[in-house]
Amino acid sequence: MQVTIEGVTYVSHEDPVWRNEKNYIAMVDLAPFDLPGMLEQLWLRELESGAGYEVCCIPFYAYGLALGDVVVKSESNTVDSLIGKSGRRVLRILFAEPRPSTDSRSALRSAVDSAGLLGEWNGDRHIAIDVPDISLMQPVFDSVQGEIQNRTAFWEWSDARDFRST
Template identity: 80%
Template sequence: MQVTIDGVTYVSHEDPARRDEKNYVAMVDLAPFDLRGMLEQLWLREADEEGGYEVRCIPFYAYGLALGDVVEKSESETINRLIRKSGRRVLRILFTEPRPLADSRSVLREAVGSVGLLSEWNGDRLVAIDVPDISVMQPIFDSVHGEIQNGTAFWEWGDAREFRSA
């Protein structure tokens, strides 16, 4: 979900992939990723590392972070550094408007479920998919191949850039 208040767009995760009984949230300033005026709220839980927090959602916009990564948050509740990578990746797919007759979103949802992956949707056009093992991804790629070829969907890896704080 995205909400704009006083010129700042806040991106939140309505249904985090791994919600726990005790959760924390912290903001990531997206300015270092050329998204000035945007903040993404990530769900966290305390990690074993002193002062570390494990990411419990799949980032929609923040680069260099994935489900299970351990981060450090500041007293101002912002994520200021990556402590340890989980080894997971994030695949993001953006569907354009208007939608074509051959809309592949339902096929993608089925493919994600059939291979047992976790995903989170931001509205009905942007999906972030947790990738613990690249070898299971072929059904996902196949499900959106036509739309990517036609330019009605675009994809990127969430680790295409390293995490940076503002």
Template identity: 75%
Template sequence: MQVTIDGITYVSHEAPAWRCEKSYMAMVDLTPFGLGGMLEQLWLREAGEGEVYEVCCIPYYAYGLALGDVVGKGESDTVDHLIKKSGRRVLRVLFAEPRPLVDSRAPLREAVDAAGVLSEWNGDRHVAIDVPDISVMQPIFDSVEPEIKSGTAFWEWSDSKGFMPA
């Protein structure tokens, strides 16, 4: 979900992949990733002493972060550094408007379910998919390939850039 208040767009995760009983939240300023005026709210759980947390949602926009990564949080409740990578990756797909006659969103959802991987949708056009093992991803790639080729959907890896705090 996205909401804009006083010129700042806040992106939140309504259904984090690893919702736990005791959760924390922290913001990631998306300015270093070319998305000035946007903040993404990540769900976290304690992962050690001090301000050390594990990411419990699949980042929509923040680069260099994935589900299960261990991060540090600053005084202003912002993620300010990456401590340890989980070994997971995030594949993000954006479906453009207008939608074509052959829409890949349903086949993508089916492929994600069949592969047994987790995903989070931000609206009905943007999905972040957890990739714990690249070997299960081919059916997922195949489900959106026609739209990627036709330019009605776009994909990227969240680790195509490293995490950079603002």
């Protein structure tokens, strides 16, 4: 979900895939990723060792972060740095408007579920998919290939750029 308040757009995760009773929320400023005036709210879980926080949602916009990565959270509740990679990746797909007559969102949902993958939707046109193993992804790619070729859907890997904080 996205909400704009006083010129700042906040992106939140309504249903984080690893929701837990002891979660924290921290903001990531998206300006270093060419999205000035936007903040993404990430769900985190404090590690028992106290050595950082584990990312418990699948980032929609922040680059260089994935589910299970370990980050440092500041006292002002911002993500300051990445200190440990989980080995997972995030595939993000954006469906353009207007929608074509052959809309692959339903096929994508089925492919994600059939492969046992986790995904989070931001609205009904943007999905972030947790990729623990690239070998599971072929049905996902196949489900949206036609739209990607027709430029009615676009994809990217979240690790195409490194994480940076302001």
